[in-house]
Amino acid sequence: xxxxxxxxxxxxxxxxxxxxxxxxxxxxxxxxxxxxxxxxxxxxxxxxxxxxxxxxxxxxxxxxxxxxxxxxxxxxxxxxxxxxxxxxxxxxxxxxxxxxxxxxxxxxxxxxxxxxxxxxxxxxxxxxxxxxxxxxxxxxxxxxxxxxxxxxxxxxxxxxxxxxxxxxxxxxxxxxxxxxxxxxxxxxxxxxxxxxxxxxxxxxxxxxxxxxxxxxxxxxxxxxxxxxxxxxxxxxxxxxxxxxxxxxxxxxxxxxxxxxxxxxxxxxxxxxxxxxxxxxxxxxxxxxxxxxxxxxxxxxxxxxxxxxxxxxxxxxxxxxxxxxxxxxxxxxx
Numbered sequence: 001x002x003x004x005x006x007x008x009x010x011x012x013x014x015x016x017x018x019x020x021x022x023x024x025x026x027x028x029x030x031x032x033x034x035x036x037x038x039x040x041x042x043x044x045x046x047x048x049x050x051x052x053x054x055x056x057x058x059x060x061x062x063x064x065x066x067x068x069x070x071x072x073x074x075x076x077x078x079x080x081x082x083x084x085x086x087x088x089x090x091x092x093x094x095x096x097x098x099x100x101x102x103x104x105x106x107x108x109x110x111x112x113x114x115x116x117x118x119x120x121x122x123x124x125x126x127x128x129x130x131x132x133x134x135x136x137x138x139x140x141x142x143x144x145x146x147x148x149x150x151x152x153x154x155x156x157x158x159x160x161x162x163x164x165x166x167x168x169x170x171x172x173x174x175x176x177x178x179x180x181x182x183x184x185x186x187x188x189x190x191x192x193x194x195x196x197x198x199x200x201x202x203x204x205x206x207x208x209x210x211x212x213x214x215x216x217x218x219x220x221x222x223x224x225x226x227x228x229x230x231x232x233x234x235x236x237x238x239x240x241x242x243x244x245x246x247x248x249x250x251x252x253x254x255x256x257x258x259x260x261x262x263x264x265x266x267x268x269x270x271x272x273x274x275x276x277x278x279x280x281x282x283x284x285x286x287x288x289x290x291x292x293x294x295x296x297x298x299x300x301x302x303x304x305x306x307x308x309x310x311x312x313x314x315x316x317x318x319x320x321x322x323x324x325x326x327x328x329x330x331x332x333x
Contacts, residue, residue, distance in 0.1 A: 057280065057287035061142060066092050067115040070132050070144040071108055071124040073098075075227070077252055077311040078147050079105035093123035100124075106311040107145045110164050110274075113303065114143075117294045129227070130195055133158070136279035143291065147246065149197045149270035150328075152207040159288055159332045161274035162295040163320035165308055168266035169198060171242045172235060172250040175259040179241065182263055186218040188241035191231035194224035197270055198244040206268070209328055213268050229253065236260050246270075248312050271323055276332070288332040292325065 053063040061067055071079045085102040093099045100112050100122050108124065115122035125141050132144045135157030143161075150160050171190075173179050192198035200206035202222050204215045225231035228245045235243040236258040243250070243260075244267060254260050274291060276284050298304045299321030308317040 055283060057142065057276075057282040057284045058290055059286075060282060061118065061120055061287065064092070064120075066121045066123045067111070067118060067143070068097065068123050068125060068141040069108075069111040069115075070127050070141045070146060071098070071103055071111070072129065072146060072227075073103070073126055074229070075105070075107075075147075075249075077105055077248065078107040079103060080108075091123075092121045096125070098124040098126070106165070106307060107147055109307055109311075110145045110298075110304070111143070113298055113307075114291060114294045117297070118290065129193075132275065133195065135277050137277040139277070139280055139282060142276075142287075144275040146275075147272050148275055150209065150273040151197060151200075151270075152209060153200070154275070155209075155328070155330070157278055159276040159278055159284060159330065160328070161276070161288065162292045162299075162325055163271035163273045163323045164295055164298075164304055165316040166269055166271045166320040166323075167316050168247045168269045169201070169244060170247050170250060170266050171244050171263040172232060172253075172260045173242045173263060174235060174238050175261045177241070177261065180263070182216045182242075182265065182267065185220055185242050188220060189223055189239075190217065190220040191223045191225060191235060191240045191243040193228055193231070193245065194226060197268075199224055201267055202244065208268070208270060211268070216267070232258055232260065248316070251312075271320055278333075283333065285332050296321070 051059050053060040073079065073081045080103070081098075082102055082104050087099050088101060091099045103124050111124075112122045127141070129146065131137075132146060133148065133154055145164065148154070150163060154160075171182050171185065179185065190202060192202055197206055199222060201213070201215070202217060202220050206213060223231070223234075223240060225234075228243070228249045231240070231243045232245065232250060232253040234240050236253070242263075247262070247266070250260065250262060254262075274295075276288060276291075295304075299317065304317035304321070305315050308315050
């Protein structure tokens with residue numbers, strides 16, 4: 001791995017431009033305040049702190065020269081440890097963090113690409129998924145690309161980025177199962193990732209922005225797992241009638257020899273997004289704007305499409321690039 005330019009000229013310029021935009025917005029807002037008011041607008045406050053690493057997330061990332069990402073070291077093809085990886089001696093990553101040379105996969109490589117275009121080094125930590133989706137990270141990591149879905153419920157605790165890929169979620173049944181339609185799973189034992197969109201779907205509680213879901217499985221006996229691979233293995237062994245998960249995860253299990261079969265009709269499709277912690281002590285307005293701009297560039301130049309085809313053999317990225325973030329009415333603070 002080649003360490004990136006410590007001067008970070010690309011993002012130093014972009015951060016300055018973003019701050020300038022906010023200053024203009026702040027000045028415009030200030031002119032509309034009652035006469036004699038000394039309270040600055042929120043936009044002006046953000047701009048004034050944009051270069052202070054103690055208060056601004058983007059400034060903090062640029063100052064330390066690293067982007068700290070969460071990852072799952074055993075979730076291929078999204079993320080996995082690199083066999084026989086050599087840790088660079090000149091890395092800026094902390095001893096308890098993984099370097100770019102030690103992690104690979106679609107999620108991991110997306111984080112690497114964003115870090116590269118920011119001019120900083122990507123470093124990875126491995127918290128449990130439940131800790132990521134719970135929010136209140138204590139600024140132990142900056143952002144999470146972990147194939148997390150964009151849902152209304154998670155947006156109460158997390159800011160979301162421009163989606164970087166979107167996937168169907170399918171029911172996988174034992175290869176010798178007679179089940180051909182998801183409606184036949186009603187009342188049977190069906191597995192899902194605990195606290196994930198799949199469990200919410202089986203409970204008829206999943207809410208995806210801008211989508212109306214068709215719940216075709218009634219009153220399943222839900223069996224949850226901390227991660228998908230054990231659930232898929234249990235299904236292949238005949239312990240469950242089916243397991244509901246993202247198409248790439250089930251396809252990877254089948255490619256690895258699991259005796260599973262995918263039902264023809266997906267249950268639903270989710271936009272996979274990056275997560276930022278709403279509980280952060282740092283302003284994330286500029287950071288979120290920088291990340292979204294980078295993701296849009298990676299979509300526009302075809303980089304994410306090629307990355308998806310490399311890891312999944314199919315383009316899951318293009319549809320995500322067309323997602324309209326304005327439809328979420330999200331205002332990152």
